[in-house]
Amino acid sequence: MCGMVALLMALGLLPTLPVPGQSETLVDCARASVVLRTGASSIEAKAAQMLRDEVNKRGGRWRIATKAPAAGNVVYLGVGAGVRSATRSLKPLAEGYRLSIQQKSGRTVVTATGNDARGCMFAAGHIIRLLRWGDGRLRLPALWVETAPAKPMRGHQLGWRPTANSYDRWGLKEYEQYIRDLIVWGTNAIELIPFDSAYDREKNLRFTCALADLIASYGLEVWLWYPADDTVPEGVRGDGLVPGQLACPSQSDGRRFLLDRRRELFSRIRHLDGVLIPGGDPSGCQCEKCTPWVKTFLALAEEIAGIVHRYHPKAGVWISNQGFRDTDNDTFYAYLRTRQPDWLAGLVHAPWAEETVASMRGRTPSRYPIRQYPDICHCVRCQYPVPDWDQAFAATLGREPVIYRPSDHAHIARLFQPLTVGAVTYSDGVTDDLNKVIWSAILWDPGRSDKAVVEEYTRCFFGERAAQDAVRGIYLLEANWRRPVLGSPTIPKAFALWQRLEKAYPE
Numbered sequence: 001m002c003g004m005v006a007l008l009m010a011l012g013l014l015p016t017l018p019v020p021g022q023s024e025t026l027v028d029c030a031r032a033s034v035v036l037r038t039g040a041s042s043i044e045a046k047a048a049q050m051l052r053d054e055v056n057k058r059g060g061r062w063r064i065a066t067k068a069p070a071a072g073n074v075v076y077l078g079v080g081a082g083v084r085s086a087t088r089s090l091k092p093l094a095e096g097y098r099l100s101i102q103q104k105s106g107r108t109v110v111t112a113t114g115n116d117a118r119g120c121m122f123a124a125g126h127i128i129r130l131l132r133w134g135d136g137r138l139r140l141p142a143l144w145v146e147t148a149p150a151k152p153m154r155g156h157q158l159g160w161r162p163t164a165n166s167y168d169r170w171g172l173k174e175y176e177q178y179i180r181d182l183i184v185w186g187t188n189a190i191e192l193i194p195f196d197s198a199y200d201r202e203k204n205l206r207f208t209c210a211l212a213d214l215i216a217s218y219g220l221e222v223w224l225w226y227p228a229d230d231t232v233p234e235g236v237r238g239d240g241l242v243p244g245q246l247a248c249p250s251q252s253d254g255r256r257f258l259l260d261r262r263r264e265l266f267s268r269i270r271h272l273d274g275v276l277i278p279g280g281d282p283s284g285c286q287c288e289k290c291t292p293w294v295k296t297f298l299a300l301a302e303e304i305a306g307i308v309h310r311y312h313p314k315a316g317v318w319i320s321n322q323g324f325r326d327t328d329n330d331t332f333y334a335y336l337r338t339r340q341p342d343w344l345a346g347l348v349h350a351p352w353a354e355e356t357v358a359s360m361r362g363r364t365p366s367r368y369p370i371r372q373y374p375d376i377c378h379c380v381r382c383q384y385p386v387p388d389w390d391q392a393f394a395a396t397l398g399r400e401p402v403i404y405r406p407s408d409h410a411h412i413a414r415l416f417q418p419l420t421v422g423a424v425t426y427s428d429g430v431t432d433d434l435n436k437v438i439w440s441a442i443l444w445d446p447g448r449s450d451k452a453v454v455e456e457y458t459r460c461f462f463g464e465r466a467a468q469d470a471v472r473g474i475y476l477l478e479a480n481w482r483r484p485v486l487g488s489p490t491i492p493k494a495f496a497l498w499q500r501l502e503k504a505y506p507e
């Protein structure tokens, strides 16, 4: 126990903390009033709604109130919701919160105080992941926590496109539930893919704008992944515009077409915090005029940034060097060093970058932060393949199966943190669900063990009774991929355990 906490406890300023290894004190919370302060912001109100709904889905009967009830359990939620902080002299850290859960005069009193509106959202999320539910009761552990994220960027890409294995079948309702499920773990940014050539453009535009409104209503950052690879539709012709081919930014009509399309989106989308323009995967037109692409790309990105900033002055424009070879990277970094462009917010280390994060950090002027764009959804032919994966798995499960690699991804999420401001991951569906949770949680607190996160994950989504078995089951699945299939000691165990769980919890 740290000296400060011990001192405060001795002075009676803190309730008793559970001692690690000893059984925790659980307090009843089946019914409770969530009290919002007068003048609460829309984001604080949204945090209260999320909390009430998610607790009630797990068997609670919570309601929202504007005044503290005379009797019964109570949850105070808000920015500076009136709690006396033992450490109030410390500068409140962005997105952080204090959470206290205790029994007082026969009532459960929860005080969730955000350092800012987003902090309230994460405090509500913390309560959700602490809930003990599913055994006919609803309880919370007595505790006192003060926390703030280690890394400012903790996001995931949820692109509405046919390439994804889930998102393209979703409407706003499904997106909202999934965003809530990510907020619980501290996710603060969602990256969208604004267009896909498989969809009607206007329909795509409307849905992207509606998703941005939804994300912003939860106080999260709205990001776009928007490469310069627009395919020219039928009926559009001009210099650099051939239907079915990529628009060419090196010819006047092609360039105008690309910029007009972006102007249309940026003028209509009401919330925008960041735009990633990838240098490759995909890049754009590969004609002779556009070669070398790195030069065309940098000039085009600058022009696109001008349009972004006209409509969203505070939005950051970020670029990646995916697929750039030696001389391309020499050009790329020389441009950054000599021009030090103001339009650029930072660099993105992404799959197919021909260098490590450390190399990128070393070559990039220090004024530009580095964000990761890690591939968390693939197992082979990708950025972080499963090492020595048995060919039987590779051939049958393929590149994008349901992935359980909690300790692998916790390691990767920790590894590059000293060099980056965090990550917005590349995901193509719900199959990497647990990896998203691990990345968000480890970017919040790199000192957390992946096991503790997995325990919260199973409790949050499967309930108290199945939680410990599910933890074992998940680690057995990770272990299965680390040895040859033939003679594996874990595969029969994992199979038997998950069959037993399937029988016990058919829902």
Ligand SMILES: [Zn+2]
Binding pocket: 247, 248, 249, 250, 251, 285, 286, 287, 288, 289, 290
């Ligand atoms: Zn071209």
